[in-house]
Amino acid sequence: QKEVEQDPGPLSVPEGAIVSLNCTYSNSAFQYFMWYRQYSRKGPELLMYTYSSGNKEDGRFTAQVDKSSKYISLFIRDSQPSDSATYLCAMSGYNQGGKLIFGQGTELSVKP
């Protein structure tokens, strides 16, 4: 079993929809939780970063972490065609020196 599980999709939604992306994990030592966005043929870019449990909001994006359930989510409100990309969750523990464990990535397509 992988340490981090993510539904690879693909996920297709109409423009304006609310998108929910999720990851589960098994390692209780994870403390840092990230979402990266990767456009086709590009390197991933950090989208959201959360430390420990709780919510974080940035514009149309909200990241949630539930450590008790070992479950993290990314919500995208009012989705736009420009949000079409692969979304990767990533996690790390203390003092891991840039060693992140990634999920498989979810491919999202937002149709106009």
Next chain:
Amino acid sequence: NAGVTQTPKFQVLKTGQSMTLQCAQDMNHEYMSWYRQDPGMGLRLIHYSVGAGITDQGEVPNGYNVSRSTTEDFPLRLLSAAPSQTSVYFCASSSSRGYEKLFFGSGTQLSVL
């Protein structure tokens, strides 16, 4: 600001050939790492470094070698290429004050025939 620069962008090798993937960053980041990305597998860590002269293995290190002689550069060497090493390779860097926030290069697409 160039960020993380990877070369080459594309490469085709024959089985048994060796080559070096180059990675350079201009952000004075202490941490650098190499990942490979395969369909359905996400990103998997190959090797990483927490500073010049210090390297360690990641999840899938076999068949790869690294060294870090300067803060800026972190080359990845394929010693004897195999078809299983066909993948997209990403180099990343991060600061010790935010080492979870990786900055990625644009990737190298490698095919081994």
